[in-house]
Amino acid sequence: MQVTNAASGMGDQEAIEFIRSVFGIVRSGDDATLGAMVAKGLPVNFRNEKGDSLIMLACYHGHQETARILLDAGADPDVPNDQGQTPLAGVAYKGYVEIAELLLRHGANVEGASPDGKTPLMMAAMFNRPAIIDLLRSHGARVDAVDSRGMTAVSLAEKMGANDVLPHLQASPTAS
Structure with missing residues (x-):
């Protein structure tokens, strides 16, 4: 998992857990929580251990509003996962x-x-x-x-x- 500045001030394990929670928010389509996090500066191009980006997971799980939030915040619409x-x-x-x-x-x-x-x-x-x-x-x-x-x-x-x-x-x- 790629850890970025979003987790500055946290220990490595705490940062990893935070990032995992962000992926859970996207998978579930929790738009309100995600929108608030993005508004506070959450980077939107995280990738998990399989290379799946937040936008990939939002799209794959059918969460259109989640995808819109991420794309409007600058998520890369073309980032491939580890399988390309x-x-x-x-x-x-x-x-x-x-x-x-x-x-x-x-x-x-x-x-x-x-x-x-x-x-x-x-x-x-x-x-x-x-x-x-x-x-x-x-x-x-x-x-x-x-x-x-x-x-x-x-x-x-x-x-x-x-x-x-x-x-x-x-x-x-x-x-x-």
């Missing part, structure tokens, strides 16, 4: 359209690929998320991008049996 997954890829997997919109409004990279080359569009395709595909395509996501195995969003969707997304991948994208 970005918050946008996480919400593409989970199907949280509103949070994907929020991340994109805050500058998330629509093409931000993991180390194996999977883009958020590919994640949405694999997990049958047509609304996410439409959103990502309207922001310029490339249907023809290939991962490290030469797979595209279409071939991944077909492999996973995610047939609902195929028309969304083949249609012309709509403007954002």
